[in-house]
Amino acid sequence: xGDKSIMKPFEKxxxxxxxxxxxxxxxxxxxxxxxxxxxxxAGRVLSEKIVADFNVPxxxxxxxxxxxxxxxxxxxxxxxxxVKLNRVGILYAGEKSGTILxxxxxxxxxxxxxxPKGANAVVMVEYTKSHQDIIEIFRKVKSGENIAPEGxxxxxxxxxxxxxxxxxxxxxxxxxxxxxxxxxxxxxPKVGVYSTGSEIIEPGTIAKLGQIFDIxxxxxxxxxxxxxxxPIKKGIIRxxxxxxxxxxxxSKEFDLVVFSGGSSVGSRxxxxxxxxxxxxxxxxxxxxxxxxxxxxxxxxxxxxFGMPGxxxxxxxxxxxxxIPALRKLSHLPPVKEKTVSAKLxxxxxxxxxxxxxxxVTIVDxxxxxxxxQSGDITSMANADGFFIIPIGITSxxxxxxxxxxxxxx
Amino acid sequence: xGDKSIMKPFEKxxxxxxxxxxxxxxxxxxxxxxxxxxxxxAGRVLSEKIVADFNVPxxxxxxxxxxxxxxxxxxxxxxxxxVKLNRVGILYAGEKSGTILxxxxxxxxxxxxxxPKGANAVVMVEYTKSHQDIIEIFRKVKSGENIAPEGxxxxxxxxxxxxxxxxxxxxxxxxxxxxxxxxxxxxxPKVGVYSTGSEIIEPGTIAKLGQIFDIxxxxxxxxxxxxxxxPIKKGIIRxxxxxxxxxxxxSKEFDLVVFSGGSSVGSRxxxxxxxxxxxxxxxxxxxxxxxxxxxxxxxxxxxxFGMPGxxxxxxxxxxxxxIPALRKLSHLPPVKEKTVSAKLxxxxxxxxxxxxxxxVTIVDxxxxxxxxQSGDITSMANADGFFIIPIGITSxxxxxxxxxxxxxx
Numbered sequence: 001x002g003d004k005s006i007m008k009p010f011e012k013x014x015x016x017x018x019x020x021x022x023x024x025x026x027x028x029x030x031x032x033x034x035x036x037x038x039x040x041x042a043g044r045v046l047s048e049k050i051v052a053d054f055n056v057p058x059x060x061x062x063x064x065x066x067x068x069x070x071x072x073x074x075x076x077x078x079x080x081x082x083v084k085l086n087r088v089g090i091l092y093a094g095e096k097s098g099t100i101l102x103x104x105x106x107x108x109x110x111x112x113x114x115x116p117k118g119a120n121a122v123v124m125v126e127y128t129k130s131h132q133d134i135i136e137i138f139r140k141v142k143s144g145e146n147i148a149p150e151g152x153x154x155x156x157x158x159x160x161x162x163x164x165x166x167x168x169x170x171x172x173x174x175x176x177x178x179x180x181x182x183x184x185x186x187x188x189p190k191v192g193v194y195s196t197g198s199e200i201i202e203p204g205t206i207a208k209l210g211q212i213f214d215i216x217x218x219x220x221x222x223x224x225x226x227x228x229x230x231p232i233k234k235g236i237i238r239x240x241x242x243x244x245x246x247x248x249x250x251s252k253e254f255d256l257v258v259f260s261g262g263s264s265v266g267s268r269x270x271x272x273x274x275x276x277x278x279x280x281x282x283x284x285x286x287x288x289x290x291x292x293x294x295x296x297x298x299x300x301x302x303x304x305f306g307m308p309g310x311x312x313x314x315x316x317x318x319x320x321x322x323i324p325a326l327r328k329l330s331h332l333p334p335v336k337e338k339t340v341s342a343k344l345x346x347x348x349x350x351x352x353x354x355x356x357x358x359x360v361t362i363v364d365x366x367x368x369x370x371x372x373q374s375g376d377i378t379s380m381a382n383a384d385g386f387f388i389i390p391i392g393i394t395s396x397x398x399x400x401x402x403x404x405x406x407x408x409x
Numbered sequence: 410x411g412d413k414s415i416m417k418p419f420e421k422x423x424x425x426x427x428x429x430x431x432x433x434x435x436x437x438x439x440x441x442x443x444x445x446x447x448x449x450x451a452g453r454v455l456s457e458k459i460v461a462d463f464n465v466p467x468x469x470x471x472x473x474x475x476x477x478x479x480x481x482x483x484x485x486x487x488x489x490x491x492v493k494l495n496r497v498g499i500l501y502a503g504e505k506s507g508t509i510l511x512x513x514x515x516x517x518x519x520x521x522x523x524x525p526k527g528a529n530a531v532v533m534v535e536y537t538k539s540h541q542d543i544i545e546i547f548r549k550v551k552s553g554e555n556i557a558p559e560g561x562x563x564x565x566x567x568x569x570x571x572x573x574x575x576x577x578x579x580x581x582x583x584x585x586x587x588x589x590x591x592x593x594x595x596x597x598p599k600v601g602v603y604s605t606g607s608e609i610i611e612p613g614t615i616a617k618l619g620q621i622f623d624i625x626x627x628x629x630x631x632x633x634x635x636x637x638x639x640p641i642k643k644g645i646i647r648x649x650x651x652x653x654x655x656x657x658x659x660s661k662e663f664d665l666v667v668f669s670g671g672s673s674v675g676s677r678x679x680x681x682x683x684x685x686x687x688x689x690x691x692x693x694x695x696x697x698x699x700x701x702x703x704x705x706x707x708x709x710x711x712x713x714f715g716m717p718g719x720x721x722x723x724x725x726x727x728x729x730x731x732i733p734a735l736r737k738l739s740h741l742p743p744v745k746e747k748t749v750s751a752k753l754x755x756x757x758x759x760x761x762x763x764x765x766x767x768x769v770t771i772v773d774x775x776x777x778x779x780x781x782q783s784g785d786i787t788s789m790a791n792a793d794g795f796f797i798i799p800i801g802i803t804s805x806x807x808x809x810x811x812x813x814x815x816x817x818x
Contacts (some may be wrong), residue, residue: 200503212465
């Protein structure tokens with residue numbers, strides 16, 4: 001029996017928007033880059049600009065299947081009156097013609113084939129009829145018609161992609177069009193994940209009374225991976241000063257480190273004091289529910305989160321505070337929140353003293369509360385999203401219209 | 410010079426919605442499953458239901474840091490009048506107490522610790538003051554207050570996750586809470602990707618006149634990967650009957666196979682005829698622009714797409730037709746389209762005969778056209794999304810409000 005209480009309440013709770021601002025100011029996008037084959041670069045962020053070193057298409061090519069002609073030869077053609085031209089060749093895709101087209105002649109041409117010398121337009125096959133090598137043309141074409149001129153899509157010297165561009169399938173296609181096999185992208189930031197707490201054990205082991213399975217390492221790692229970073233699961237460590245100090249100081253291996261647990265009243269001074277001693281604490285204690293016992297600081301000049309031990313608190317604060325940090329760190333664009341409006345199926349209460357993140361599932365267009373307690377993982381597992389109950393509101397009636405931020409959209 | 414034309418126009422164009430219906434009816438979600446560690450299962454789809462085989466929490470635990478008490482002892486406590494209790498122990502997280510609490514006693518307790526025998530409530534530390542082992546209590550608690558009872562979150566026997574559930578971080582957390590180390594999920598369907606065309610060469614090689622780099626293998630593989638499937642890049646094959654027939658028949662290795670190119674007028678009969686001979690063609694030719702020369706069929710009882718060779722056509726049809734197929738195949742929920750409304754920055758034209766997918770980028774809240782030609786990859790690379798111009802509309806004025814389907818949200 002100790003003679004000193006292990007507990008001390010929080011001193012000052014930081015509002016959500018202030019906390020987000022502090023985090024944003026202290027997270028800096030990663031500078032390290034790597035060279036990747038383009039077929040491994042989907043979803044990554046470009047760290048160099050891409051300049052076209054040739055025109056695309058690289059030659060005047062046919063935009064249609066049909067006949068390359070001299071446009072002037074088709075002047076009198078229409079649906080009723082055909083012009084007859086002499087087919088002097090067939091160009092399959094990928095082939096070029098040695099022939100120089102003369103008046104009265106045409107060359108059958110596939111989409112994408114280089115326009116033969118002498119030709120200045122293509123008549124679509126739909127407006128022709130063939131009789132062996134005599135081709136009837138039923139439509140007039142203008143000079144340049146159905147030709148994709150060299151450089152129409154991309155001009156040599158043009159900046160095609162910029163540093164910081166997110167590599168969508170379309171942008172990867174541009175890289176391929178330019179003949180690129182590799183690109184420089186920002187590396188995925190390494191994020192260390194620790195679960196702290198003497199009561200926490202690995203799933204798959206046998207729990208004794210008082211022990212519970214580690215949840216946060218798994219939810220945090222999934223969140224980290226989904227947001228452009230590389231989770232490095234460091235497992236469960238005891239809430240003891242020497243162990244925690246060692247872990248905190250190891251953070252120099254990582255670009256960011258996330259602890260969960262150990263920031264509640266009982267043990268939070270431990271992590272807080274260690275970070276204070278070896279680095280800086282920017283805030284400790286948030287004016288939100290769930291998720292009050294959250295810490296953000298810096299150690300070895302690397303950002304550090306101390307997330308609540310409670311699974312729901314840890315996960316909801318991950319959506320609100322950690323994801324923006326991960327995405328800034330990895331150069332990903334901010335999440336575009338998808339929101340939907342729905343009426344509450346039931347009346348609910350809030351304590352009014354803190355902003356509450358209230359999880360709901362959407363059933364038949366109604367917002368059905370799933371929030372139970374901060375300690376309950378099912379609050380998050382079964383939720384489609386959450387809405388924010390402002391400070392000062394202590395109850396909401398069934399039927400109240402709420403604006404739900406969806407977890408997945 | 411051949412004496413037989415290689416070309417034949419399309420016979421009947423299928424409207425978009427009919428095509429989507431045909432695809433949907435002929436894609437069946439994959440049945441094969443695999444067993445994965447839960448830290449590799451994020452974003453996968455469960456192929457088994459998960460039943461809780463114990464209660465969570467597995468014991469009555471403290472929901473707060475504070476003092477476990479007998480509620481009746483606190484009846485007269487309030488802000489002005491304290492009750493003094495004798496602290497007979499400290500319970501750190503993960504520890505259990507052997508003590509049976511007696512009247513007039515309390516035990517200091519951390520969040521998550523098992524409630525000691527005899528206690529029936531917890532007073533939050535915020536409402537107490539400690540003087541060595543004498544604890545002053547300044548708030549009355551009711552029986553059960555600040556206790557998370559055994560099974561509060563999950564009850565033994567309860568179905569926690571269902572077959573077909575998409576594994577979000579929260580759902581992975583539920584699995585961990587139940588002590589699961591592995592789960593059964595559906596395998597990622599294998600999707601074969603072929604680029605066909607004698608003019609197509611690999612990026613990184615030297616292009617001769619008439620040759621262009623393969624784009625579609627890269628864009629298609631990225632699309633396939635983003636939508637729950639495993640792309641298997643089979644590379645570039647020539648548009649020749651024997652080569653194409655061999656490739657088409659190889660499709661039995663895959664759960665779905667995608668060809669691009671070879672379905673335009675010049676060569677499309679080749680793929681069409683092969684699929685017709687060895688399987689079924691469900692449609693060939695769509696009433697959409699870009700993307701008319703698209704084929705969908707079945708070979709070896711596996712679905713087969715013949716996508717247009719033009720990069721923009723191939724990619725826009727992937728968004729509209731292929732992604733829904735990939736997601737159904739892999740059990741992923743359909744994409745929830747994110748749309749925004751914006752005014753056109755410029756007047757545009759459409760041919761009116763087909764629905765047109767018109768790509769735009771959103772600049773200062775305006776929809777700025779980026780569509781150039783079907784052959785242009787930058788139409789897609791630079792686009793934020795597209796809107797659909799209905800059949801019969803041949804022009805839209807600047808300022809027209811359009812509803813844009815975003816590629817990424």
